[in-house]
Amino acid sequence: xxxxxxxxxxxxxxxxxxxxxxxxxxxxxxxxxxxxxxxxxxxxxxxxxxxxxxxxxxxxxxxxxxxxxxxxxxxxxxxxxxxxxxxxxxxxxxxxxxxxxxxxxxxxxxxxxxxxxxxxxxxxxxxxxxxxxxxxxxxxxxxxx
Amino acid sequence: xxxxxxxxxxxxxxxxxxxxxxxxxxxxxxxxxxxxxxxxxxxxxxxxxxxxxxxxxxxxxxxxxxxxxxxxxxxxxxxxxxxxxxxxxxxxxxxxxxxxxxxxxxxxxxxxxxxxxxxxxxxxxxxxxxxxxx
Numbered sequence: 001x002x003x004x005x006x007x008x009x010x011x012x013x014x015x016x017x018x019x020x021x022x023x024x025x026x027x028x029x030x031x032x033x034x035x036x037x038x039x040x041x042x043x044x045x046x047x048x049x050x051x052x053x054x055x056x057x058x059x060x061x062x063x064x065x066x067x068x069x070x071x072x073x074x075x076x077x078x079x080x081x082x083x084x085x086x087x088x089x090x091x092x093x094x095x096x097x098x099x100x101x102x103x104x105x106x107x108x109x110x111x112x113x114x115x116x117x118x119x120x121x122x123x124x125x126x127x128x129x130x131x132x133x134x135x136x137x138x139x140x141x142x143x144x145x
Numbered sequence: 146x147x148x149x150x151x152x153x154x155x156x157x158x159x160x161x162x163x164x165x166x167x168x169x170x171x172x173x174x175x176x177x178x179x180x181x182x183x184x185x186x187x188x189x190x191x192x193x194x195x196x197x198x199x200x201x202x203x204x205x206x207x208x209x210x211x212x213x214x215x216x217x218x219x220x221x222x223x224x225x226x227x228x229x230x231x232x233x234x235x236x237x238x239x240x241x242x243x244x245x246x247x248x249x250x251x252x253x254x255x256x257x258x259x260x261x262x263x264x265x266x267x268x269x270x271x272x273x274x275x276x277x278x279x
Binding site: 033034035036040041042043044045046047051052054056057058059060061083085086088089090091092093094095096097120122123124126 | 176177178179180181182183186187189191192193194195196197219220222223224225226227228229230231256257258
């Protein structure tokens with residue numbers, strides 16, 4: 001069908017095309033890196049019964065990290081403190097940031113809160129969140145008639 | 146929530162250089178602080194995920210090079226569902242201006258942060274020239 005475009009609708013059409021292209025790329029490469037909406041960036045690993053959330057938090061101590069799990073959300077809070085500099089120190093370069101941070105991640109299922117495990121090693125936090133038993137899909141055996 | 150602007154999320158990837166890497170993993174430039182006191186130069190570097198024995202530090206002439214190798218393997222049996230950061234090696238070099246006492250270089254590694262203490266050589270410390278005002 002032939003449609004006439006006013007100049008405005010051409011832009012709308014281009015926006016639509018852009019969205020369509022983004023969607024296509026997402027479908028073909030779902031492992032494409034997303035931009036983290038806050039600090040820290042998180043990776044989520046999944047198998048059938050649990051998810052593992054990892055985050056890089058260099059320079060923090062395990063006691064500086066606060067984790068909260070509520071049903072289907074994981075909240076990570078913490079603070080990275082600046083180095084204590086000796087008197088008279090002069091910076092040549094300062095690239096490492098510091099400050100308070102908090103991020104909440106929505107999980108794909110209800111979590112068994114008592115079985116959540118977290119480790120912190122070499123500045124990498126790893127949280128294992130098992131799926132709650134009542135939330136697991138019921139397996140149905142197929143009988144041969 | 147208060148969050149400093151410097152706490153950026155994305156890691157910077159190394160640009161291809163003249164020499165090629167033999168490992169296939171990605172390589173990042175670690176974020177670093179460098180500061181100087183009267184007696185030493187301190188380099189602080191974020192290299193999360195690296196084991197202590199996977200860090201190489203070398204000082205050739207006045208070029209300090211730090212190489213850290215990281216296994217990009219994820220948890221066993223899990224597939225990556227959602228990714229916001231990538232894991233890889235780290236490499237960075239600094240050209241040091243002052244003479245460094247090579248035998249007294251100290252390195253500490255804790256919670257993904259490498260701290261290098263490079264003491265200035267005695268003659269470099271002495272080399273300060275006082276300007277007298279007449």
